[in-house]
Amino acid sequence: MWPEHHLSSVRGIVLVFNRKYFEQCRPPDVVVFPRCVEEVSALAKICYRHNLPIIPFGTGTGLEGGVGALKGGVCFSLRKMDQVLDVHQEDFDVTVEPGVTRKALNSYLRDTGLWFPVDPGADASLCGMAATSASGTNAVHYGTMRENVLNLEVVLADGSVVHTAGKGRRPRKSAAGYNLTNLFVGSEGTLGIITKATLRLYGIPEAVVSAVCSFPSVQAAVDSTVHVLQAGVPIARIEFLDDVMVDACNKFNSLSYPVTPTLFLEFHGTEDSLDEQVRTTEEITSANGGADFQWARDEGTRARLWKARHDAWYAALALRPGCKAYATDVCVPLSRLPHIIVETKEDLIQNGLTGPIAGHVGDGNFHCIMVLDPDDSDEVQRVHQFTERLARRALALEGTCTGEHGVGLGKRALLREEMGPGAMGVMQSLKESLDPKNLMNPGKVL
Amino acid sequence: MWPEHHLSSVRGIVLVFNRKYFEQCRPPDVVVFPRCVEEVSALAKICYRHNLPIIPFGTGTGLEGGVGALKGGVCFSLRKMDQVLDVHQEDFDVTVEPGVTRKALNSYLRDTGLWFPVDPGADASLCGMAATSASGTNAVHYGTMRENVLNLEVVLADGSVVHTAGKGRRPRKSAAGYNLTNLFVGSEGTLGIITKATLRLYGIPEAVVSAVCSFPSVQAAVDSTVHVLQAGVPIARIEFLDDVMVDACNKFNSLSYPVTPTLFLEFHGTEDSLDEQVRTTEEITSANGGADFQWARDEGTRARLWKARHDAWYAALALRPGCKAYATDVCVPLSRLPHIIVETKEDLIQNGLTGPIAGHVGDGNFHCIMVLDPDDSDEVQRVHQFTERLARRALALEGTCTGEHGVGLGKRALLREEMGPGAMGVMQSLKESLDPKNLMNPGKVL
Ligand SMILES: Cc1cc2nc3c(=O)[nH]c(=O)nc-3n(C[C@H](O)[C@H](O)[C@H](O)COP(=O)(O)OP(=O)(O)OC[C@H]3O[C@@H](n4cnc5c(N)ncnc54)[C@H](O)[C@@H]3O)c2cc1C
Ligand SMILES: Cc1cc2nc3c(=O)[nH]c(=O)nc-3n(C[C@H](O)[C@H](O)[C@H](O)COP(=O)(O)OP(=O)(O)OC[C@H]3O[C@@H](n4cnc5c(N)ncnc54)[C@H](O)[C@@H]3O)c2cc1C
Numbered sequence: 001m002w003p004e005h006h007l008s009s010v011r012g013i014v015l016v017f018n019r020k021y022f023e024q025c026r027p028p029d030v031v032v033f034p035r036c037v038e039e040v041s042a043l044a045k046i047c048y049r050h051n052l053p054i055i056p057f058g059t060g061t062g063l064e065g066g067v068g069a070l071k072g073g074v075c076f077s078l079r080k081m082d083q084v085l086d087v088h089q090e091d092f093d094v095t096v097e098p099g100v101t102r103k104a105l106n107s108y109l110r111d112t113g114l115w116f117p118v119d120p121g122a123d124a125s126l127c128g129m130a131a132t133s134a135s136g137t138n139a140v141h142y143g144t145m146r147e148n149v150l151n152l153e154v155v156l157a158d159g160s161v162v163h164t165a166g167k168g169r170r171p172r173k174s175a176a177g178y179n180l181t182n183l184f185v186g187s188e189g190t191l192g193i194i195t196k197a198t199l200r201l202y203g204i205p206e207a208v209v210s211a212v213c214s215f216p217s218v219q220a221a222v223d224s225t226v227h228v229l230q231a232g233v234p235i236a237r238i239e240f241l242d243d244v245m246v247d248a249c250n251k252f253n254s255l256s257y258p259v260t261p262t263l264f265l266e267f268h269g270t271e272d273s274l275d276e277q278v279r280t281t282e283e284i285t286s287a288n289g290g291a292d293f294q295w296a297r298d299e300g301t302r303a304r305l306w307k308a309r310h311d312a313w314y315a316a317l318a319l320r321p322g323c324k325a326y327a328t329d330v331c332v333p334l335s336r337l338p339h340i341i342v343e344t345k346e347d348l349i350q351n352g353l354t355g356p357i358a359g360h361v362g363d364g365n366f367h368c369i370m371v372l373d374p375d376d377s378d379e380v381q382r383v384h385q386f387t388e389r390l391a392r393r394a395l396a397l398e399g400t401c402t403g404e405h406g407v408g409l410g411k412r413a414l415l416r417e418e419m420g421p422g423a424m425g426v427m428q429s430l431k432e433s434l435d436p437k438n439l440m441n442p443g444k445v446l
Numbered sequence: 447m448w449p450e451h452h453l454s455s456v457r458g459i460v461l462v463f464n465r466k467y468f469e470q471c472r473p474p475d476v477v478v479f480p481r482c483v484e485e486v487s488a489l490a491k492i493c494y495r496h497n498l499p500i501i502p503f504g505t506g507t508g509l510e511g512g513v514g515a516l517k518g519g520v521c522f523s524l525r526k527m528d529q530v531l532d533v534h535q536e537d538f539d540v541t542v543e544p545g546v547t548r549k550a551l552n553s554y555l556r557d558t559g560l561w562f563p564v565d566p567g568a569d570a571s572l573c574g575m576a577a578t579s580a581s582g583t584n585a586v587h588y589g590t591m592r593e594n595v596l597n598l599e600v601v602l603a604d605g606s607v608v609h610t611a612g613k614g615r616r617p618r619k620s621a622a623g624y625n626l627t628n629l630f631v632g633s634e635g636t637l638g639i640i641t642k643a644t645l646r647l648y649g650i651p652e653a654v655v656s657a658v659c660s661f662p663s664v665q666a667a668v669d670s671t672v673h674v675l676q677a678g679v680p681i682a683r684i685e686f687l688d689d690v691m692v693d694a695c696n697k698f699n700s701l702s703y704p705v706t707p708t709l710f711l712e713f714h715g716t717e718d719s720l721d722e723q724v725r726t727t728e729e730i731t732s733a734n735g736g737a738d739f740q741w742a743r744d745e746g747t748r749a750r751l752w753k754a755r756h757d758a759w760y761a762a763l764a765l766r767p768g769c770k771a772y773a774t775d776v777c778v779p780l781s782r783l784p785h786i787i788v789e790t791k792e793d794l795i796q797n798g799l800t801g802p803i804a805g806h807v808g809d810g811n812f813h814c815i816m817v818l819d820p821d822d823s824d825e826v827q828r829v830h831q832f833t834e835r836l837a838r839r840a841l842a843l844e845g846t847c848t849g850e851h852g853v854g855l856g857k858r859a860l861l862r863e864e865m866g867p868g869a870m871g872v873m874q875s876l877k878e879s880l881d882p883k884n885l886m887n888p889g890k891v892l
Binding site for chain 2: 161163186399420433
């Protein structure tokens, strides 16, 4: 009955950040499986009346312990609401219930020529992705959830049902009143339960080309990224792997990429436009010392090529069998990336930590996949201190402690440093005005 | 002392919507010209202490009477804060004070190879554009202000200073806490005074091609738009003009475009990619019955071609010398456009009204530029009724009463119809929590 991933998802953060969360993160008192918005609303009203915390649960893939039941309460598992409701092919939009995952939607859409591009790797629920403001490898071209949600149906703490852009509305843009949609996107279950999301869709690209390129230094890889963006190449994916990550991927997938900073790239477009995109990019990368530029057009070769990137998490874990992983998530202005990555790699080495780096470099966002032994309390402590140092390094460089995973449980103190008391005060008063009893996912974000 | 455009900008809406607003929209009691955020804050504190309304004033180009001093109070004219503060060329971002206009920024950027694309026609202040969630002709490709603001410095009603993404922060994406930036974007001066905006910039395209194409029907023009978007052509501008608008532009600019539904298009990219974009678009438009496809590459011809579109407002006014204009602003899902445009044209004819149509058709957004005699109270009344009917028609088609101009003074009742009581309640409680004394631009939006 109890959603499967729950404990494992909470454990990730628990292990790293603090033993004491482990006790806090017990299972909720009850798990409910509503089948429609009316049931969600009725259940929320009961919780409201009895002051029971409400923890929305999508697919439990979140990386920041967002579904932990810190104060017990009722877990709303939304997986039984799994209908794709309206595909409007000519309008490039669709409405989904909260049990619909990214992959389920895209296979549903297969015959329409359309797709939903935001791709955080995990096959998460789309409403969970909205709740965490997810993004991933495609964001550099297609934007994050912030740019791709047109409307949300939300059940508030008191059980009332609200449509953030008005019921059933789906204009591609609007200037009608406050932007409630983007207040709920990224609110991590602390303001309401998302029971429907209307999303933007895109035409499936006529052709796709993938490429891999090796660099002599982090600086050279990042410079190439900046120049590619400056040249206006509408690149769809541009992913960075450091030498340690490439090495791990080689071992995990029996590959033989040069063990140096590497970019994985993807281009979407028409056959003709791709030739030009690839040519320009190849010119830019080689001017920056990039070598071994390999590109792939057919689906099989592309899939093999990207498998290395997609398996990064597991490849990292395989470096130390029996260990657990936790991903950091800083994001900085592009020009600061070489600096922070180089400093971070030195920090990892100095502290004897395993943390291969993979990042959505077109957005200035990268992750150290920290692989650690959960039973080694000294290592847990060192990893924890490292993650805080890394976040503060990003803050000092005008960046953020979370580019895409959210705040959840463990980054609340960092969020306060990042925002300052003024903005935190505003967030707090928004929370109080929408959830005065603090029942919605208490102990998260704020 | 008193900002120039003030009365004229307020009059637009006043004339159309209701005589009684005319009395309400008197000049504010005082106009202040702060030179820095500290002065804005100090002045706001005085207003707070004495319960004086605060009306932020950018360049006064707003179309919905947003700067009217309904309850008197203090107008904060921000034009003396006119510095471009930080251009980060490699990071594609810039920070501006509230007196900096769109054109001023772009001429400042000229030597950097970068530009800020959001273009609402008027040379408005960028912070005013943020305040109204402006967009315009480029939005189909570059997004609206919602997608292009990274951070805002805001002075709240009580004089406190808040940075919506944390002070000085400018990562290209973030999942850190509630999205305060997009709460203030589009808040029309009712939640705080924007004293700084950090904006995304883009590489100036290597080449630009413009085109004009005539169609046998509204349906054919809209179908072409949908097909161009489906084909993944990264079109930068796709603007619709109805026959009446084309006729007005012909007369105003001594041109001779066929008097039929027409698309004005613009493509941004590299020389090679433009050839392909234009070719694909020409194929699509001619398959939909488009004719007289004219395209222009050199700057002079392009400028002449777009002049017709840019002068639409004045061309409309010239249809009836001595009259005033008011622009409607509905936005609907793309597939609904032919239906609503055809019905709206019939409505105009039946009621003997002058309202040529121009629209950002790639977003589903169009304007009737209503030209009317302000002293003819019967006509004023008929125009008012027409604009309400048009808005309700958009609402019935799952659209919005304002795609980009905002709610201001005259669309508050329509906003309530659009959002429903639930979402209005949320907006109201956000307003109360951030501005409990209702001092920020009272009587607007809500
Ligand atoms: C291997 C791996 C790689 C990843 N890589 C990326 C990446 O590259 N980029 C990226 O952005 N993210 C990445 N993620 C994180 C991913 O975005 C999140 O896991 C996902 O968005 C969460 O969706 P979910 O449905 O599983 O939410 P859950 O894990 O169930 O919940 C996450 C949070 O959202 C809330 N929530 C969930 N559903 C709702 C709802 N319907 N209404 C209100 N609140 C709700 C929960 O209360 C919780 O606070 C990765 C995750 C994994 C496991
Ligand atoms: C001819 C013409 C064509 C137009 N076409 C388009 C179009 O195609 N697309 C489109 O989107 N818009 C269009 N507009 C509207 C345009 O977007 C707005 O006029 C502009 O965004 C307002 O900026 P401003 O600085 O003049 O604001 P103002 O007119 O001074 O103020 C507008 C509102 O914003 C508030 N405000 C202004 N500055 C601040 C600040 N610093 N902090 C807080 N609140 C502030 C004011 O209180 C008021 O409520 C057009 C306008 C004109 C005149």
